[in-house]
Amino acid sequence: MTGPFRLLIIDDEPQLRNMLRRVFEGEGYAVTTAETGAIGLLRMKETPFPVVLCDVKLPDANGVELTSALRSIAPSAEVIVMTAFGSIPDAVQAMRNGAFQYLVKGDDNAKLLPTVSAALQQANSRDIVPLEVSSDPFAGVIGRSSAIQQTIALARKVAPTEATVLLTGTTGVGKEVFANAIHAASARAGHVMLAVNCSALSGELLESELFGHVAGAFTGAGKDKKGLIEAAKGGTLFLDEIGEMPLALQAKILRVLETGDYIRVGDTVPRKADVRFLAATHRDLAFDSTNGRFREDLYYRLAAFVIRIPGLAERPTDIELLAKFFLQRFATKLRKPITGIDSATLELLSAHAWPGQVRELRNVIERACILCDAPLLDAPSLPLELQRPRSNSSTSPVYDLEHVEREHIRRVLQHTGGNKTLAAALLGIGITTLYAKLKKWEG
Incomplete structure (x- = not known):
């Protein structure tokens, strides 16, 4: 450590909060604490922190959802989610909401300092500034329909x-x-x-x-x-x-x-x-x-x-606009050189029913950004259920679905660092199914 790097700790347990403060102050960090999500957000708005340690279960907020709120204030900040319950679904949701890492209280104590240090390095590679506030309060509502x-x-x-x-x-x-x-x-x-x-x-x-x-x-x-x-x-x-x-x-x-x-x-x-x-x-x-x-x-x-x-069914012309808006946001946040969405993928996005509405579209684009290695967001980056082209369109490309599935799973495994349990959860399939598919392709 070369300077007093700032750390925000949000946890409703006083003993754990004070213990974490002592540990990190002993390492030279300037620590600020908050016992609720609301107070944590206020601290973040006052002066954005490069790294936040956040409990997943707070009295007034879900820590997973709080991750999005914290990063909406300071997009370059890194949020590490802590929980007493090492559940894979929480880990998946935290990752989808932009968490840097997921730690289990007690089990991952040895990982705490190196994880915060790595998050700090990641955050310090970018400017930690709040999002510029638009003069129009409704600028965040995307759509022209x-x-x-x-x-x-x-x-x-x-x-x-x-x-x-x-x-x-x-x-x-x-x-x-x-x-x-x-x-x-x-x-x-x-x-x-x-x-x-x-x-x-x-x-x-x-x-x-x-x-x-x-x-x-x-x-x-x-x-x-x-x-x-x-x-x-x-x-x-x-x-x-x-x-x-x-x-x-x-x-x-x-x-x-x-x-x-x-x-x-x-x-x-x-x-x-x-x-x-x-x-x-x-x-x-x-x-x-x-x-x-x-x-x-x-x-x-x-x-x-x-x-x-x-709902999106009532404003289908807004789907492309929303997709491009989310792409720009997540490509910037993830530092991915993705500049747009290819025409075939836009067609697939427009054809989807979107039962989960804007939230589903947002999650699909974020996940696709994580997986995409091309300059334009492409179909193999989408979930499998979106990769089937419309049957009534003669101009839609024809996909080898098994090839698409194999490529998609490869990218998810790459993203999880080879963790098959987490990959299966992200893919929405059982771990046994994943092993069966991998064995089939290896043979």
Whole structure:
């Protein structure tokens, strides 16, 4: 070490956080810590860090998803995800979201220092600067189709107001992207926007996360804790998948929306909320409100301003634009000299149904960027289910599917450093199937 390199550690376990601080300060690092994802993001926005150590399970965020948020602030930063559970699915998702490495707490202690050192070298090979903020808050919503432009126009109108907005649409269409844009275009843009996925926590944990609690409110509540409503003071709180919120908690959220008052768990003193609510769901809340699954009064409160985000089937002309946007982002992040997408691959992308919507397209392009060795993104870099050309197109190229599959698996194995278990997970096949294919091709 030749200087005080900066390291951000995000972990909700005080003992582990302090231990990691001591270890890295002993190696000459300037260490900053955060106990929640929200605080970690604030620290990153204040001054971007070249390397972040992030727990995969945080009280207010999924560390895997937090990887994307951290790198959206500082694209050149490297994020190392830590977990107490060495599960391959988490490893795969962390890699897809741009994590530099995946470490199992306790098992990988010997790898900790060299991994952080390697991440630091990688990060220092590029400038660590935040993304330039566009003057247009909706610049991150990509698309020229009339369907998406009409949706953007509606969001622009409601953004400067204090109205609660309900964003609806199929999973993956980009509801959180719109929520961020609405916040950025509002008078609250100078304050934080926090988000919580209502389907990710039990009712009791979600209530504590939203409203906070006082010491002794329940077993393990050793001290007072602010909730997200209080932490987002002056800003915006995004309730993702609000349709999954338990009915009892829906009543308490309705009270906040109607009176502006909330009470911490275990307390009796009302507090004033200063926060704008945005909510999102993939469910049909109008239907759910008629069968008792969702409170009718809360639905009507939310339905005062609804924005439905169109799926890719309603804006197929945006697929090419989105693909090129994601290609530019990931080629830059991965330092790959890929300058475009060849015409045959664009045709395959346009022909796909995209049931996972924009999120699926983003993941496909990121994975293709990792695997592609050509100057133009090519068909063998795509997942196998996308590599079959449309049968009704006489101009589509004819592929030897076994050759394409073999090349695709070769690239994935190269990417995982020969780790067949991880490669099988990335490919979406069983390890036995992978071994059988490799044995067949070797013979």
